[in-house]
Amino acid sequence: MRDDPHDPRLPTSPGFWRSPLRGPWFTSVLGLVLLTGITVLFVTGLLSYAAYNPNLSPVNDKTPDKGILGFYLFAWPTNPHWLYRLNQGVHVTLGITLIPVLLAKLWSVVPRLFTLPPARSLAHALERVSLLLLVGGGLFEFVTGVLNVQLDYVFPGSFYPLHFYGAWVFIAAFVAHALLKTPTALRNLRRMREEKDDLVSPRPTEPTVSRRGALWFVGGGSLLLFVTTVGQNFGGPLRRTALLAPHGGGEPGSGPNGFQINKTAAYAGIDTAETAEDTWRLVVTGRTGTIRLSRAQLAELPLYSSALPIACVEGWSTPDQWWRGVRLRDLAALVGYEDDPPDVFVESLQRRGAFRKAALRANQVADPRSLLALYVNGEELSPDHGHPARIIVPAAPGVLNTKWVARMTFGDL
Numbered sequence: 001m002r003d004d005p006h007d008p009r010l011p012t013s014p015g016f017w018r019s020p021l022r023g024p025w026f027t028s029v030l031g032l033v034l035l036t037g038i039t040v041l042f043v044t045g046l047l048s049y050a051a052y053n054p055n056l057s058p059v060n061d062k063t064p065d066k067g068i069l070g071f072y073l074f075a076w077p078t079n080p081h082w083l084y085r086l087n088q089g090v091h092v093t094l095g096i097t098l099i100p101v102l103l104a105k106l107w108s109v110v111p112r113l114f115t116l117p118p119a120r121s122l123a124h125a126l127e128r129v130s131l132l133l134l135v136g137g138g139l140f141e142f143v144t145g146v147l148n149v150q151l152d153y154v155f156p157g158s159f160y161p162l163h164f165y166g167a168w169v170f171i172a173a174f175v176a177h178a179l180l181k182t183p184t185a186l187r188n189l190r191r192m193r194e195e196k197d198d199l200v201s202p203r204p205t206e207p208t209v210s211r212r213g214a215l216w217f218v219g220g221g222s223l224l225l226f227v228t229t230v231g232q233n234f235g236g237p238l239r240r241t242a243l244l245a246p247h248g249g250g251e252p253g254s255g256p257n258g259f260q261i262n263k264t265a266a267y268a269g270i271d272t273a274e275t276a277e278d279t280w281r282l283v284v285t286g287r288t289g290t291i292r293l294s295r296a297q298l299a300e301l302p303l304y305s306s307a308l309p310i311a312c313v314e315g316w317s318t319p320d321q322w323w324r325g326v327r328l329r330d331l332a333a334l335v336g337y338e339d340d341p342p343d344v345f346v347e348s349l350q351r352r353g354a355f356r357k358a359a360l361r362a363n364q365v366a367d368p369r370s371l372l373a374l375y376v377n378g379e380e381l382s383p384d385h386g387h388p389a390r391i392i393v394p395a396a397p398g399v400l401n402t403k404w405v406a407r408m409t410f411g412d413l
């Protein structure tokens with residue numbers, strides 16, 4: 001008796017699962033929400049990956065073995081200047097909002113995960129393996145994403161390969177699943193009466209909530225996550241409503257430098273002796289050789305202002321800040337690239353850490369709003385925002401806006 005898969009005390013028996021909520025309608029509603037939502041997550045995820053310019057230089061590339069998975073990569077544009085801010089805000093906020101829907105969807109089909117025999121035929125075996133990749137891959141993507149946003153580099157650097165390769169495994173199973181199930185799901189929504197279906201419990205208990213009530217509960221959970229996350233896309237008092245997306249290294253404080261900080265100068269190991277006026281020099285190399293500029297010399301070059309946000313891969317962003325500094329293309333011109341600004345490789349004073357250096361593409365260098373900033377919002381950059389000088393580029397992910405810049409190498413990377 002104990003080994004009988006039909007013993008209702010065992011999860012392999014349909015009789016073990018007694019919630020009267022389970023059925024094709026409930027599963028189909030959640031499935032269609034996920035179909036739309038996850039498609040948006042996948043597209044914004046791929047775009048975010050492209051925004052890092054991984055093909056430009058090995059220093060930008062966290063996944064050098066991607067092979068054909070990088071087939072779609074393109075030169076990330078600099079317009080509109082809020083492009084990455086919007087893309088990543090949608091990716092992270094939507095991902096967090098969908099968590100209750102994902103959990104409810106898994107709950108609704110859980111009896112199927114226990115079905116015996118595990119495979120009746122080769123086709124059935126393949127279907128089950130694809131379901132395993134679907135469920136495992138989906139949970140993996142949500143968990144790695146949330147950990148990166150919440151705990152910040154629990155897996156330093158390796159978040160990118162994990163989340164990237166995980167996304168491709170997951171999406172392959174997801175596409176197969178969506179092609180197979182979407183027609184049925186749409187039919188299930190139009191049907192008034194539940195058909196006989198393996199999701200419907202053969203011996204249901206009394207309902208404690210209606211199906212619609214349960215959907216409201218899931219939706220309410222999503223709404224709660226949304227309103228406690230979405231504030232990270234804004235500045236001011238709204239920022240403080242982002243209880244679930246608190247990330248940011250230091251307390252930004254108030255005043256002109258009072259916007260979100262990722263890594264503080266102390267965290268990055270920046271020594272005030274190295275950034276002092278007498279010691280710090282910007283080393284710029286290009287076609288005509290190498291020049292060294294003090295901060296006072298930089299400040300005597302033509303200075304320009306641009307209003308640009310910081311937008312981090314973690315989903316938080318700042319409103320536009322007023323940056324003032326030297327145009328990147330003017331720096332290129334100082335070392336022999338008068339009319340044809342090339343790519344540039346930027347290194348900071350920081351000695352350790354994944355984001356201490358980055359490469360920028362020629363289109364980013366050429367944009368007149370791209371600066372080596374010395375000031376923000378009318379004041380000197382604070383140590384935490386990159387004093388003595390930092391990069392700021394329109395539409396780029398935060399990670400390309402290198403702080404505490406020490407060296408810039410224009411030309412072949």
Ligand SMILES: Nc1nc2c(c(=O)[nH]1)N[C@H]1C(S)=C(S)[C@@H](COP(=O)(O)O)O[C@H]1N2
Pocket residue numbers: 259260261262263268310311312313348349350353355356357384385386397398399400401402403404
């Ligand atoms: N040298 C250096 N520059 C850096 C980083 C870093 O860790 N080291 N972090 C980057 C990341 S991931 C972001 S989001 C922005 C954040 O800039 P902020 O702290 O001024 O808001 O700085 C970028 N510049």
Ligand SMILES: [Mo]
Pocket residue numbers: 262311312313314398399
């Ligand atoms: Mo970032």
